[in-house]
Amino acid sequence: MEKRLYICEFKVIGKADSVKEKLEEAKAQILEKRYGLRFSDKEVITLAIIIINENKDETHEAVREVAAIAEIGN
Numbered sequence: 001m002e003k004r005l006y007i008c009e010f011k012v013i014g015k016a017d018s019v020k021e022k023l024e025e026a027k028a029q030i031l032e033k034r035y036g037l038r039f040s041d042k043e044v045i046t047l048a049i050i051i052i053n054e055n056k057d058e059t060h061e062a063v064r065e066v067a068a069i070a071e072i073g074n
Contacts, residue, residue, distance in 0.1 A: 005042040007035040012051045019067045022050050030072050046072040 009030050011022040026048035036044035050068040 003043060005036055005044050007044060007046045008049055009035070009047070010049050010051060012053050013067070014053060016052050016054070016067060019050050019052070023048055023068045023070055026050065027070060027072050048072060 007030070009026045011026045013019065013022050030046050030048060035046055048068075048070045049066060052065050052067045
């Protein structure tokens, strides 16, 4: 993408119950660190992505899924 720059902050969590908390943490980190602002000649699109990585146990198969994606305005 020549006109756009995508900045992604990934957070991997073990259980689905902390998705909202980690999404807010990722968004705050993007804003605090000002990711992408030095690339002023491109449209910067920042995304916070939360992935659940629940381990396999005797009753469930391993689960790895994207739980949340949020675009953050710069």
